[in-house]
Amino acid sequence: MSTEKTHQKHPKLLRPQLGNYARAEFALVGTTCARIDGLLEEWLPQLSESFRVLTVSGKHGDLPGHDARRVGEKLMNDSPSTWNEYDDQLLGKEYDLVLVNGNHYPAARQIVFVDPKKAGTLARRKEQLTDVAAVIFCPGAEEMPDWLQEHLAAGPRVQGKFEDSHNLLLPLLRSEATAHRPPxxxxxxxxxxxxxxxxxxxxxxxxxxxxxxxxxxxxxxxxxxxxxxxxxxxxxxxxxxxxxxxxxxxxxxxxxxxxxxxxxxxxxxxxxxxxxxxxxxxxxxxxxxxxxxxxxxxxxxxxxxxxxxxxxxxxxxxxxxxxxxxxxxxxxxxxxxxxxxxxxxxxxxxxxxxxxxxxxxxxxxxxxxxxxxxx
CATH class of the missing domain: 3.90.550.10 (Spore Coat Polysaccharide Biosynthesis Protein SpsA; Chain A)
Incomplete structure (x- = not known):
């Protein structure tokens, strides 16, 4: 038997249990960006009473070519910089819950909206539907597409109509953030x-x-x-x-x-x-x-x-x-x-x-x- 030791270049470190961003994260996908961003804007102050929450959306319209941060009366403008998936995690791990506009970016868990007006958008993101926690039916949608029903197999925990989404989804989000509270x-x-x-x-x-x-x-x-x-x-x-x-x-x-x-x-x-x-x-x-x-x-x-x-x-x-x-x-x-x-x-x-x-x-x-x- 060889007694030669295996060379280890870097020390072993435990890594935090993160998704794309944080310990608890959801992508909202399948309906219009206006509807998704509206939900994120509405939920943020409610969830922030108990958790530190980050929302992530995409570019809509023209944005300035620099990053701006306001702290009180102080306004700081930052020059553009590169960003990658590690920057996502470095930012996201500081939060208890991250909510993502899934029409633009994926997350570890998903909330799917079945919307006849955006059926193609949802179908194109089939491979991103890795852990669906809820399916919400928008106006005009009565049932899941066959491909989605087959893809979900055992089915999600929560289903309901869009008009009931607050009562259905806010408890889900709070429960998930609580479950991931550090011991x-x-x-x-x-x-x-x-x-x-x-x-x-x-x-x-x-x-x-x-x-x-x-x-x-x-x-x-x-x-x-x-x-x-x-x-x-x-x-x-x-x-x-x-x-x-x-x-x-x-x-x-x-x-x-x-x-x-x-x-x-x-x-x-x-x-x-x-x-x-x-x-x-x-x-x-x-x-x-x-x-x-x-x-x-x-x-x-x-x-x-x-x-x-x-x-x-x-x-x-x-x-x-x-x-x-x-x-x-x-x-x-x-x-x-x-x-x-x-x-x-x-x-x-x-x-x-x-x-x-x-x-x-x-x-x-x-x-x-x-x-x-x-x-």
């Missing part, structure tokens, strides 16, 4: 140097002869989250039942640990916890989980008297990965800087005790005094 896991940061404390903060004991890392693990499990340990290097001393994630952004501190978790599991949201919060309890974690807004880059806790959110008691959505890397590209390796300057949800708490850090022996002594007073 939430916990990332406990144990890879720091603890230089100010002078000893490993994760192994400190504040109560009941339980180390802080073990207490954090138990809290996460009580809150219904699967815990993972962020480590600088794999160690045998940790709880064998808790997976370890070795930092792949060495020297970047918590920012590197968060990016590593999002890199290793790109379809997962992470509740990130530092090990220097000995007064944090499960009720605060439950409140943060309840406040989660998956439309945002992150959901973070902020003390009522604090000017900024706490980056290490926060939920980071998969879309935060690109945002964190963008901040790294600007030479900013502080996750709080990203939170302050990004679209995030904040859970403000009046009692700031749970987010009181213990980074030094003096702060540890104050925590022990506080815990002693509670007995």
């Amino acid at each position: 939430l896991k916990a990332l406990i940061l144990t890879g720091g140097k603890s230089s100010r404390m002078g000893t490993d903060k994760s192994q400190l004991v504040y109560r009941q002869e339980t180390s802080e890392v073990d207490r954090m693990i138990a809290m996460c499990r009580t809150a219904g989250l699967e815990p993972y340990l962020s480590v600088a290097a794999v160690t045998d001393s940790a709880d064998a039942a808790v997976p370890q994630i070795t930092d792949r952004f060495a020297g970047m501190g918590p920012m590197g640990a968060i990016c590593t978790a999002l890199l290793m599991e790109p379809d997962t949201a992470w509740l990130v916890l530092a090990c220097d919060l000995p007064l944090l309890e499960t009720d605060t974690l439950n409140a943060l989980i309840s406040a989660r807004d998956s439309r945002k880059f992150a959901t973070a806790i902020k003390g009522a008297s604090k000017p900024f959110p706490e980056p290490l008691v926060a939920i980071y959505e998969p879309r935060a990965y690109s945002r964190l890397l963008q901040f790294l590209s600007l030479g900013r390796a502080c996750p709080r800087k990203m939170l302050i300057n990004s679209d995030v949800a904040l859970l403000e708490i009046e009692d700031e005790t749970p987010i009181s850090n213990a980074n030094t022996p003096e702060e540890r002594a104050r925590v022990l005094t506080t815990l002693g007073a509670r007995k």
